[in-house]
Amino acid sequence: xxxxxxxxxxxxxxxxxxxxxxxxxxxxxxxxxxxxxxxxxxxxxxxxxxxxxxxxxxxxxxxxxxxxxxxxxxxxxxxxxxxxxxxxxxxxxxxxxxxxxxxxxxxxxxxxxxxxxxxxxxxxxxxxxxxxxxxxxxxxxxxxxxxxxxxxxxxxxxxxxxxxxxxxxxxxxxxxxxxxxxxxxxxxxxxxxxxxxxxxxxxxxxxxxxxxxxxxxxxxxxxxxxxxxxxxxxxxxxxxxxxxxxxxxxxxxxxxxxxxxxxxxxxxxxxxxxxxxxxxxxxxxxxxxxxxxxxxxxxxxxxxxxxxxxxxxxxxxxxxxxxxxxxxxxxxxxxxxxxxxxxxxxxxxxxxxxxxxxxxxxxxxxxxxxxxxxxxxxxxxxxxxxxx
Numbered sequence: 001x002x003x004x005x006x007x008x009x010x011x012x013x014x015x016x017x018x019x020x021x022x023x024x025x026x027x028x029x030x031x032x033x034x035x036x037x038x039x040x041x042x043x044x045x046x047x048x049x050x051x052x053x054x055x056x057x058x059x060x061x062x063x064x065x066x067x068x069x070x071x072x073x074x075x076x077x078x079x080x081x082x083x084x085x086x087x088x089x090x091x092x093x094x095x096x097x098x099x100x101x102x103x104x105x106x107x108x109x110x111x112x113x114x115x116x117x118x119x120x121x122x123x124x125x126x127x128x129x130x131x132x133x134x135x136x137x138x139x140x141x142x143x144x145x146x147x148x149x150x151x152x153x154x155x156x157x158x159x160x161x162x163x164x165x166x167x168x169x170x171x172x173x174x175x176x177x178x179x180x181x182x183x184x185x186x187x188x189x190x191x192x193x194x195x196x197x198x199x200x201x202x203x204x205x206x207x208x209x210x211x212x213x214x215x216x217x218x219x220x221x222x223x224x225x226x227x228x229x230x231x232x233x234x235x236x237x238x239x240x241x242x243x244x245x246x247x248x249x250x251x252x253x254x255x256x257x258x259x260x261x262x263x264x265x266x267x268x269x270x271x272x273x274x275x276x277x278x279x280x281x282x283x284x285x286x287x288x289x290x291x292x293x294x295x296x297x298x299x300x301x302x303x304x305x306x307x308x309x310x311x312x313x314x315x316x317x318x319x320x321x322x323x324x325x326x327x328x329x330x331x332x333x334x335x336x337x338x339x340x341x342x343x344x345x346x347x348x349x350x351x352x353x354x355x356x357x358x359x360x361x362x363x364x365x366x367x368x369x370x371x372x373x374x375x376x377x378x379x380x381x382x383x384x385x386x387x388x
Contacts, residue, residue: 005089005376007154010238012373020362020369027359030352031108039111042352048342051109053349056334057357058105060191061327062098063136064219068230069095069143070184071223075253077177086246086379089150090234091227093377096143097364103140105360106133128193135187142180145169154375189216195333203337205277205288208268217261222326224254225319232316234368234378241381242312251309251319258300258322265292287328287336295325
């Protein structure tokens with residue numbers, strides 16, 4: 001039995017929030033040096049290695065880990081599984097914030113950020129990057145449209161325009177929900193297409209013509225585990241009910257989605273004769289092995305156990321492994337396994353790149369805390385209410 005979504009009854013300022021603010025300030029200062037001194041001054045990027053931590057974490061990983069938004073929206077609103085409504089709003093909020101900072105990450109990484117608007121007017125229909133740019137831009141808009149009812153529920157009585165917008169959108173919200181799922185599927189796969197055109201730069205452990213399919217399947221497999229992770233962190237830190245009556249059944253869908261991804265992934269490795277390379281002692285094979293076994297195969301087998309699925313701690317650890325596996329996959333594809341032939345030395349992220357990324361992550365968490373404090377996002381009851 002879940003309560004109606006409501007703002008949490010907790011003070012906003014806490015030691016954790018102050019830590020977030022500190023990281024935000026450090027990231028902001030590093031970001032200033034990027035625009036004052038340029039990419040070459042702040043980063044270790046070069047003409048031979050034009051992307052690094054910002055693309056791997058802020059963009060590619062951010063897109064994948066925000067997949068909980070479209071997977072839960074599809075489950076609750078398209079397939080009619082209303083029992084999962086309790087985690088839909090937090091997932092949509094995470095997706096909206098995540099995609100906002102994906103857009104900002106691309107803007108920061110582009111050499112001339114002031115030209116980021118050009119794909120809107122100068123179209124290249126043969127470019128996978130153009131499809132990614134347009135889908136992310138439209139999907140980001142759709143996500144914030146889906147957030148309108150949440151904000152209007154809290155402030156609609158005070159802001160008439162917001163209340164009118166909510167009433168108007170209510171008639172067409174089903175269109176935006178379907179559009180969001182379609183757009184997300186399109187650009188999740190198109191991110192993989194970006195690597196298909198670089199067969200000489202990406203290690204064969206990851207390079208495959210099926211990269212678009214693998215990117216889509218991995219995003220679908222990490223959607224529900226990401227919801228489980230974020231729900232556990234939020235409810236534990238705020239002393240709320242863990243919502244295991246929703247999360248335990250939700251984890252069963254991951255057995256299917258993760259299983260399909262692993263079958264396709266291993267079959268592709270076998271077909272290309274790369275499966276044996278897992279047992280090499282190179283840095284790339286070790287990183288690949290951790291991604292596949294710790295981030296995929298092991299948690300899949302653990303999810304088969306009903307005891308693990310019913311355990312809050314066990315389910316959190318398994319979900320965290322899956323999230324870490326997909327995160328490592330994006331880092332492997334865009335950094336570890338990506339080595340242009342013209343590069344004279346390996347790429348390592350600079351302090352400035354790390355600070356900007358940490359600042360972006362802290363800002364996402366700060367805004368998440370802001371939203372759940374002042375708008376009705378979470379449905380979980382307090383532990384005091386549960387004990388009564």
